Amino acid sequence: MAASLARLGRFARPLATRAVGTTSAHLDNESWLSKLLVRKIEPTKESHSRMLSDKEVIYELLTHDVKPQHNEEYLVNYQNSVKLVHDRKLQCELVASWKVSVGDQDQCLHLWKYTGGFASIDNARKVLTVDKEYTTLEKTRGKMLRARNLQFLLAFSYWPQIIPRAGGNLYEIRSYTLKPGTMIEWGNNWARAINYRRNNDEAYAAFFSQVGRLYNVHHIWCYPDLQVRKETREAAWRMPGWDECVAYTVPLIREMDSRILHPTSFSPTQ
Template sequence: MAAVWANMRNVNYKCQFSSLTRLLSTSSPAKDSNESWLSKLLVRRIEPTKESHSRLLSDKEIIYELQTHNVRPDCLKEYIKNCSQSSQLIHSLDLNVELVGSWSVQVGDLDQALHLWRYRGGYGSIDKAKKQLSQNEDFISLQLERGKLLRSRHLQFLLAFSYWPSIVSRPGNNIYEIRSYSLKPGTMIEWGNNWARAINYRRNNDEPFAGLFSQIGRLYNVHHIWCYKDLHSRKETRESAWRSPGWDECVAYTVPLIREMHSRILEPTTFSPTQ
């Protein structure tokens, strides 16, 4: 009798597995896609290519440098003064580099400052600038002074996503949000493919400021910088995106690519080109 019950259980399990297999293979395709709904939960395979990921994702010979400084809490005022003087000095030299934005963190990693620089002419411009600055006594003095004001610092070289709107300085009083993502290795192209569609749901607003991905430093890092009038407008803009058909699909495709993410609210410094 026990053997009969065991056989019946095996048959039942096989039937259930067969039904599940048919369900997965015959599920209706997602909107504007030939793949099943299950594909939204999986990271799709990236085909081999002879092109580097950076060349496929970015078509500009422009390199961005993102400096992240963790400042001693009692030295913030002195630190801002030092950075302003350094910025003025660099811009007075023929280095083919310009400050894009400078911010202090208001929500997130407090006592932190971010500075985004743009080099035109590729890594050759970076080599030239670093060499000249290393021989400039005024710059060296400012750097030594700044070192006493910091707890730690980090530097990344980045490229801009080709589908992201060009960086344009904002006038007036704004806040910024930098949303930083650590992606699973090998998923950068898929991230770019999905965000090339997703950015269209946010392009009608003035909020997209910069979309960047790392080349040197912490790899498979993505930074999206958004501009808002205040926290309330940020809330309304983000809620509006969720009401746009297709935004939810883009989120569903990109979430499985992320290993870690965090958000920081930024306030421009007094010397920041974008306000």
């Protein structure tokens, strides 16, 4: 019976700590009930952005749904836009650019990094909105799109530093919509969970939203191919402690989505 309860506890909603009361002190730390308890998050007056991110760097994630007949033309247009922005030296740089191969078809994602906080974003927009060459490219590109979305993100401080990868990789972006008020709890558990996923250097980047869809988290992983992805994920489940991290974080999620990405020819990370 205890084994059955343990399996149930892996994905059940964790019980509130106060519901157990003083009896929890007498439970073995490895018991099935102790794994159901949410780790205590101390009350704080700090915003979660200050607690979870330690840099004044803003990331911009652009999502473009491209009309199928314009895929090649769109990529040429966007590459020209990237070159123009870099030439203007606006405290921003393209970090990565991907095409979705599994998930939302005919979709492209572009990740930009702004140094200098939101002030650098304000300055870049002021410069580019009066740049005729840039606005012409943007107007032309708009006719090729079915939809577009923009988010401003902060990077989780406990995630490994973002480093460009050499060619031949695929990426997976796993996007989560969390329940409001659970971001610190998510970060608290993933600060431990990431230690189970560093052995193969697959952790590329992780962000939480500041502007746009809120309580949105993106974890981006890098693999040589789909088979290695499968083997790496299965290996994590064999490591003691990984299942506990999943048990704590799954109840915090409202929605989740996974997309397989391949870098564009002009992406800084391949």
